[in-house]
Ligand SMILES: NC(=O)c1ccc[n+]([C@@H]2O[C@H](COP(=O)([O-])OP(=O)(O)OC[C@H]3O[C@@H](n4cnc5c(N)ncnc54)[C@H](O)[C@@H]3O)[C@@H](O)[C@H]2O)c1
């Protein structure tokens with residue numbers, strides 16, 4: 001009779017951090033233990049949870065006997081280390097320590113990866129262990145794995161996404177309920193979407209970190225957060241939101257990463273990566289991404305357009321992505337094999353902000369007299385910018401906007417041009433004698 005194979009030894013999982021995400025990771029690891037063991041090929045045993053304060057109140061799902069404030073000892077004796085503490089240090093030092101000790105690591109920490117991912121990738125490579133980070137970009141949405149693995153045989157040309165749940169929630173609330181930015185942000189914080197310091201969300205740092213990670217994977221080029229041109233949503237006003245709706249758009253904080261291709265059949269000359277508020281046409285699928293949801297559009301040479309949609313923030317959705325990575329790393333421990341390594345062979349230059357191709361919608365207050373529009377359009381022509389539409393508000397819209405007598409509003413929407421030409425054009429329009437104020441400049445994307 002053949003011998004019964006020995007039961008695989010349990011894999012020791014250490015959890016670093018027990019906040020919004022960590023609590024849900026602990027819950028899923030323990031709640032679904034039998035199913036996870038079958039999928040991973042070995043039981044996954046949560047052996048400890050590193051926290052700052054072991055006496056602090058915790059959700060009832062947390063087994064307090066697992067809490068420790070000695071993260072280093074925990075890391076030294078684990079097969080898989082899950083980092084959901086956030087921040088640069090001590091997260092980086094603990095992950096490097098785990099890797100050096102031979103553990104596979106799973107992290108949701110986009111800020112760390114976008115600042116210093118290559119240090120971790122190199123360390124994992126030399127130690128021959130897995131580093132996984134699906135939760136770091138767009139929470140529950142599988143996007144890291146599809147870009148890194150499913151599209152490894154294709155050429156990604158462009159990634160366009162809503163990558164921050166907090167700002168999408170805030171902009172959606174401003175557009176649909178008329179809430180102020182501050183009130184909507186407080187709600188997003190209460191719902192667990194926001195970063196520990198919500199400035200990272202509002203000022204676009206969080207989306208920029210995710211954009212850097214995605215661009216690195218998509219274009220086989222190292223892109224760090226410092227390479228990303230970034231603007232947050234702080235300057236978006238209720239009037240901008242209202243005008244977007246009147247002109248057939250909705251304002252979204254977009255992350256855009258694309259290749260500059262200087263002609264058919266020519267090698268790409270660089271990569272442009274940026275995060276900023278943008279007007280998205282109401283008919284575009286990204287316009288319908290509501291609340292804290294995220295979505296990522298990917299354009300690839302052979303695949304064409306792909307869209308990924310789901311919950312980009314929140315404890316349980318993010319924990320789902322973490323658990324998927326834990327199971328992948330566990331399978332490698334049981335069966336052998338290793339996850340993908342960093343791929344940077346293309347090493348494309350990062351293009352300056354001014355080289356990005358975009359469109360502008362500009363709102364200007366001008367003297368209400370004959371010939372002003374001709375002067376404005378002349379300036380656009382001088383900067384090589386062509387106009388797609390000029391709109392002058394109706395009397396009713398002017399009343400809503402409380403227009404002064406003798407002042408006319410103009411809303412100019414341009415065709416695509418390099419950012420540098422568009423910015424120079426706006427400065428020249430602002431300098432015209434009959435122009436009182438440039439009230440708003442927003443980029444138009446996805447049209
Ligand atoms: N909340 C989300 O929706 C979400 C989604 C995707 C990724 N993330 C990322 O996941 C990570 C965790 O996010 P979160 O929302 O759970 O944050 P959180 O602030 O709720 O939790 C982090 C926890 O780690 C603990 N911690 C911090 N430093 C520590 C240390 N030195 N030792 C022990 N514990 C420490 C904190 O006390 C806190 O309880 C971050 O990197 C974040 O960017 C969060």
Ligand SMILES: N[C@@H](CCO)C(=O)O
Nearest residue numbers: 164165166194195313
């Ligand atoms: N603060 C982030 C969490 C998910 O990474 C967001 O709002 O999208």
Ligand code: NA
Nearest residue numbers: 134137139141
């Ligand atoms: Na993800």
